Amino acid sequence: xxxxxxxxxxxxxxxxxxxxxxxxxxxxxxxxxxxxxxxxxxxxxxxxxxxxxxxxxxxxxxxxxxxxxxxxxxxxxxxxxxxxxxxxxxxxxxxxxxxxxxxxxxxxxxxxxxxxxxxxxxxxxxxxxxxxxxxxxxxxxxxxxxxxxxxxxxxxxxxxxxxxxxxxxxxxxxxxxxxxxxxxxxxxxxxxxxxxxxxxxxxxxxxxxxxxxxxxxxxxxxxxxxxxxxxxxxxxxxxxxxxxxxxxxxxxxxxxxxxxxxxxxxxxxxxxxxxxxxxxxxxxxxxxxxxxxxxxxxxxxxxxxxxxxxxxxxxxxxxxxxxxxxxxxxxxxxxxxxxxxxxxxxxxxxxxxxxxxxxxxxxxxxxxxxxxxxxxxxxxxxxxxxxxxxxxxxxxxxxxxxxxxxxxxxxxxxxxxxxxxxxxxxxxxxxxxxxxxxxxxxxxxxxxxxxxxxxxxxxxxxxxxxxxxxxxxxxxxxxxxxxxxxxxxxxxxxxxxxxxxxxxxxxxxxxxxxxxxxxxxxxxxxxxxxxxxxxxxxxxxxxxxx
Amino acid sequence: xxxxxxxxxxxxxxxxxxxxxxxxxxxxxxxxxxxxxxxxxxxxxxxxxxxxxxxxxxxxxxxxxxxxxxxxxxxxxxxxxxxxxxxxxxxxxxxxxxxxxxxxxxxxxxxxxxxxxxxxxxxxxxxxxxxxxxxxxxxxxxxxxxxxxxxxxxxxxxxxxxxxxxxxxxxxxxxxxxxxxxxxxxxxxxxxxxxxxxxxxxxxxxxxxxxxxxxxxxxxxxxxxxxxxx
Numbered sequence: 177x178x179x180x181x182x183x184x185x186x187x188x189x190x191x192x193x194x195x196x197x198x199x200x201x202x203x204x205x206x207x208x209x210x211x212x213x214x215x216x217x218x219x220x221x222x223x224x225x226x227x228x229x230x231x232x233x234x235x236x237x238x239x240x241x242x243x244x245x246x247x248x249x250x251x252x253x254x255x256x257x258x259x260x261x262x263x264x265x266x267x268x269x270x271x272x273x274x275x276x277x278x279x280x281x282x283x284x285x286x287x288x289x290x291x292x293x294x295x296x297x298x299x300x301x302x303x304x305x306x307x308x309x310x311x312x313x314x315x316x317x318x319x320x321x322x323x324x325x326x327x328x329x330x331x332x333x334x335x336x337x338x339x340x341x342x343x344x345x346x347x348x349x350x351x352x353x354x355x356x357x358x359x360x361x362x363x364x365x366x367x368x369x370x371x372x373x374x375x376x377x378x379x380x381x382x383x384x385x386x387x388x389x390x391x392x393x394x395x396x397x398x399x400x401x402x403x404x405x406x407x408x409x410x411x412x413x414x415x416x417x418x419x420x421x422x423x424x425x426x427x428x429x430x431x432x433x434x435x436x437x438x439x440x441x442x443x444x445x446x447x448x449x450x451x452x453x454x455x456x457x458x459x460x461x462x463x464x465x466x467x468x469x470x471x472x473x474x475x476x477x478x479x480x481x482x483x484x485x486x487x488x489x490x491x492x493x494x495x496x497x498x499x500x501x502x503x504x505x506x507x508x509x510x511x512x513x514x515x516x517x518x519x520x521x522x523x524x525x526x527x528x529x530x531x532x533x534x535x536x537x538x539x540x541x542x543x544x545x546x547x548x549x550x551x552x553x554x555x556x557x558x559x560x561x562x563x564x565x566x567x568x569x570x571x572x573x574x575x576x577x578x579x580x581x582x583x584x585x586x587x588x589x590x591x592x593x594x595x596x597x598x599x600x601x602x603x604x605x606x607x608x609x610x611x612x613x614x615x616x617x618x619x620x621x622x623x624x625x626x627x628x629x630x631x632x633x634x635x636x637x638x639x640x641x642x643x644x645x646x647x648x649x650x651x652x653x654x655x656x657x658x659x660x661x662x663x664x665x666x667x668x669x670x671x672x673x674x675x676x677x678x679x680x681x682x683x684x685x686x687x688x689x690x691x692x693x694x695x696x697x698x699x700x701x702x703x704x705x706x707x708x709x710x711x712x713x714x715x716x717x718x719x720x721x722x
Numbered sequence: 723x724x725x726x727x728x729x730x731x732x733x734x735x736x737x738x739x740x741x742x743x744x745x746x747x748x749x750x751x752x753x754x755x756x757x758x759x760x761x762x763x764x765x766x767x768x769x770x771x772x773x774x775x776x777x778x779x780x781x782x783x784x785x786x787x788x789x790x791x792x793x794x795x796x797x798x799x800x801x802x803x804x805x806x807x808x809x810x811x812x813x814x815x816x817x818x819x820x821x822x823x824x825x826x827x828x829x830x831x832x833x834x835x836x837x838x839x840x841x842x843x844x845x846x847x848x849x850x851x852x853x854x855x856x857x858x859x860x861x862x863x864x865x866x867x868x869x870x871x872x873x874x875x876x877x878x879x880x881x882x883x884x885x886x887x888x889x890x891x892x893x894x895x896x897x898x899x900x901x902x903x904x905x906x907x908x909x910x911x912x913x914x915x916x917x918x919x920x921x922x923x924x925x926x927x928x929x930x931x932x933x934x935x936x937x938x939x940x941x942x943x944x945x946x947x948x949x950x951x952x
Binding site: 181182183185188189190192194195196197198201202204205206208209210212213216326501 | 775781784785788793796807809810813846882883886897900901902904933
């Protein structure tokens with residue numbers, strides 16, 4: 177009798193509909209097998225091709241391990257990797273306040289020469305997190321990044337994949353080699369794709385992957401970047417998270433924070449709830465609720481949730497969320513991680529004109545240490561900081577000689593190719609960009625779409641937006657009058673919000689400067705006030721070898 | 723390349739009815755039968771070709787099991803797109819891992835295990851595991867299901883598919899593998915990575931919950947004299 181009922185149950189389950197295999201399934205699988213072959217070849221070749229880490233890098237790594245081990249012995253603490261069952265609670269003294277917890281999270285995410293994990297970004301609806309994009313990532317403190325992502329049906333949070341559910345992409349940036357390679361695999365054939373010039377091209381992706389390969393003249397400079405469709409452009413959401421955690425600590429937003437003990441997947445964690453103070457004077461939104469969940473044992477972030485405004489014609493509040501899984505700080509990066517081989521039948525495209533891919537945007541590498549040479553080369557004297565926060569060192573300098581400021585087709589997004597010089601400073605995974613531009617004119621106007629016309633204010637050289645998006649950004653903008661440097665007396669505009677890389681911009685009618693990256697608002701102001709021109713920079717400016 | 727077996731889905735449906743009925747015992751004959759069946763259907767030469775990276779052989783291999791693997795994935799994930807994604811991921815994992823496949827289990831068992839673990843990972847990554855009790859302002863707004871007729875909820879709960887989805891994934895996988903796909907406890911244990919006793923426990927729990935749905939819906943048999951049959 178019992179067996180008959182089992183049979184009946186089995187037949188009933190088998191009678192439930194199961195979606196059949198679609199016609200493209202095996203074609204897509206074949207493409208992915210090609211990608212797997214290419215990756216396997218790259219991994220094998222990478223071990224032989226990639227030069228060994230320089231002795232000082234290896235020595236630094238060894239020293240880090242030694243120092244960490246010594247510290248563990250002295251402090252009587254145990255060192256454990258995050259996200260593993262063996263992790264023991266107690267990395268450092270038990271924090272008591274929200275600020276202390278967040279500081280310990282900042283320390284944990286900045287520890288070691290590599291950071292890897294999975295980041296999920298999406299929206300919160302009806303109290304449930306809906307994943308828009310899921311990305312695996314590996315970061316190295318030399319600036320190399322590898323990401324692998326997928327778009328889901330939920331959308332929200334991805335560069336391209338959110339509009340093409342099921343699409344996958346891999347992107348790597350090999351910083352020492354300055355080579356960036358993307359492999360995109362789109363889930364839908366005959367998909368119309370609009371590039372940044374407003375043109376629409378039809379790609380047939382059903383039987384080929386699209387490769388966007390690019391030999392970068394210099395590291396992609398987020399400070400001057402528009403939303404470009406590259407998952408590497410914003411150095412991963414983790415960078416924005418770190419910058420915003422830092423801002424929470426310093427701007428007083430944690431004075432009313434609550435801390436609760438919770439358990440996430442069986443692991444003790446802190447849940448911090450607070451309201452990030454609104455720096456601006458616009459009404460939307462007056463303040464931004466922030467929720468942060470941090471693993472007690474590893475001090476690594478698990479969840480970051482904040483309120484934003486949906487960038488649409490009809491603005492409405494929306495909760496966005498970043499979620500991190502399996503974060504590991506300080507692990508070894510295997511050879512070939514930042515190399516990507518092209519599948520045999522892939523279509524290779526050349527750059528941003530083809531699909532919002534990475535581009536040099538006219539930038540060239542230049543040795544910034546010789547200010548006179550730089551000025552002669554570009555024909556004007558940009559300003560450089562005499563001060564950056566301790567530990568940062570100059571890792572690249574690039575310039576663009578182009579001097580145009582043009583709207584980009586129907587998108588009305590000005591291309592950031594005015595004559596500019598951009599400096600990148602690194603401190604582990606923290607990055608600071610200082611960029612000077614000749615273009616000081618602001619761009620304003622109107623934008624029409626679907627019968628609606630929006631007033632646009634494009635004067636933030638960092639993010640050109642219009643309509644509700646601009647109003648939201650303005651609400652998150654803090655203004656400070658600078659007291660020294662070539663911009664003394666000018667109003668500096670500061671934006672610290674998880675939606676964008678934190679940045680400051682200031683103009684004096686002749687030049688515009690942006691300071692952006694993993695900095696608090698106060699430090700951005702201090703960098704801006706330390707700017708000097710020409711000869712003044714030489715003595716006190718951070719040197720590339722610092 | 724000529725393949726040594728017919729490519730196509732396994733026989734759909736009816737598997738439970740066709741199997742032997744020793745589901746309540748550990749190490750059932752079904753284990754032996756399924757293992758032998760899989761081995762006889764997939765030629766060693768095809769597996770060898772697939773191990774060497776032959777795409778045609780590999781796709782033929784997974785196509786052979788695709789119907790069963792798809793059923794397992796869909797009953798675990800409950801979403802066509804997620805099922806497609808998970809199967810693609812699982813098949814790529816299998817392709818990458820095939821050179822290291824030592825043959826300690828049947829190739830079909832090994833593929834089922836990869837699909838099962840991949841689906842569990844998808845469930846985790848899509849936030850379907852218990853979330854921290856994070857309450858934002860949206861918690862005060864109306865829920866999507868507010869005002870829904872309670873009767874609809876009851877009707878939904880009576881639906882086998884809904885109830886199947888309400889089971890923990892581990893129980894869901896166990897009952898699908900054993901009762902729907904006709905696998906034995908030993909093979910199911912290998913797929914789920916647990917002991918046979920654990921499989922039995924999970925299947926028993928799942929059956930108990932699912933039968934609550936099936937039993938009341940079963941029309942009573944009426945005998946010729948108009949009385950209800952026992």
